Amino acid sequence: MRNTTTASLALLASGALLAAATAHAEAEVDRDGWPSSFTVGTASQGGTFYIYGSGWANLIADELGGMTGGGEVTGGPTQNLALVHSGELAFGLTTMGPADDAMNGRSPLAPGVVMDNACAMFPMYETPFSITALSSSGITSISEIPDGARIGFGPAGSTSDVYFPAILEELGVNFERRNGGWSDLGGQLQDGLLDVVAFAAGIPIPAVSQLEVQTDVNIIDFTDEELAQITEAFPVSEFDIPASTYESLDEDSHVVSMWNFAIAGCDLPESLVYEATRITMENNDRMISIHRSAEESVPENVVHNTVMPFHPGAARWFNENGYDIADDMIRQ
Template sequence: MQFGKALLFSLLLGVAASAGAQQQLSIATGGTGGTYYPYGGGLAELIGEHVDGYTASAEVTGASVENMALIHRQEVELAIALADTVRQAYEGSGDFEGRQVADVRALASIYPNAVQIVTLADSGIETLSDLRGKRVSTGAPGSGTEINARTVLESNGITYDDIEVERLNFNETADALRDGDIDAGFWSVGPPTSSIINLATTRDIRIISLSEEEIENALAAEPVFAPFTLAGGTYEGVDEDVRTVGVPNVLTVNAAMPEELAYQITRTLFEEVEALIEIHPAANSTTVEFSLDATPIPLHPGALRYYEETGAEVPERLRQ
């Protein structure tokens, strides 16, 4: 009888421990020198505070392209990626031809990236065409930055054969510019970003403006692009507005995520957004309106439930 009581007590303790256990979620982001990582870290904190039964952590990755593979293999639960990369993955087009990620779904589009082409002020590079023959970092392998860079370049008649290509992450690109190892670098990231901020404190920089024709060429090549104005004063020494293109960033999950979990994360994202804004100003764009306008693939049913509860009009293209 005493053994039976002891066994029952042990079982009850096990149930209690199990009930109190927190399930860990991983959020695939990018490098530490961009916006994905601090934004993902902020979202992880919000999930731990507001989604019962779950904690989360931001993971450093090679960014958009790699993140789609991680979502497909269900090695992470959430991932941030550029909208053009997400669209290509979902459709099996572009860089994802022959390796479609049909099971990716969106929770939200969270903020726009700006394609920022950075050089030193005394480099002599003032226009996109000036990159010909120069040493240029087009972004880390497997990143959305590289996809964006190729699109902007190729839509304006510049191929990889016309430049000396380096494929560096944000921090490596900033260091290489500072040390004179490259002449220019591409960032596709929500401004302001720490790696450019830090570079601008030690070197005088220039950010290349695209002409109206160059912007139109890029928009014709990539439907998710939109004109973007980087406000003067965003970075030290860059006092005039810079005209470029922007692309939304999408918070994605696998279609297999439980509907209730997807709903709770989406609700937390929008209802606790002020906490994200304190971490990074890019979160000022994290609104229901921006999300429904900018998301390129169908929503997860849990996210769709949240949007419908807000009374927002959900476009048919976002319904499965």
């Protein structure tokens, strides 16, 4: 009985010491200059950016305490870069193609303006570019998309809207361009108002999953020849959507993709961005519970940003944990 009591007391003492150490560590975090609230630029409702970004904001706010955070519906990666660069948003989600354009003054929202006040934080996931049509349309390949087809490309200025029209033009497709949120475009496809939707979003795309519940759809592959042509002409790489992603797939779907990263205003306190990066990179299970695409939100994938400097706070976490970021890739 005495041994049991002694062991229990030792366990309680150990727990108390751990709690005290944790409280002390939290107290040691420098919160000078931290905002009381923050907003994350995402994209349209029904897309992966919105779910990922809103869930991430809640996770960071919950873990840090003393502040509130939430996601904001935006036009997607291109607009997020502009909003973070200008300081209207603290954080945002973007894609490497639009990031490269913004850093070099090629943003379609502000041609000639170098948007260099947005810094990289951490890798999110790859964005596959995939095409969905109703099975009843008979469209099973890109070459079968009819001349003058009505194609939904997502919100204006989104990654899909910037790159997918050019990709299809490169492949000889003639189309009428339509824009809108992913949920709205999915509804228009189901109602026969669109012929196909060209999705660029993390998988599984909620709008496609919803379509599958309501009707039969075709998720269209790129041929080997089309893949070779596109990867030569655009900053994309080959990607396989696993067959397990959608009920409509019997085998992996061959498409292309582009990497996404979270970004922060370069002027945000280093300690805040360090803590937000630490929480994200050390809690992948919780990130996956927000959206399955976060399986790729791991430190090893930090190498996929080669176009924009990292925030010093984010770079410090990666360098402390063995994921070396070169000095010339850190905002000075």
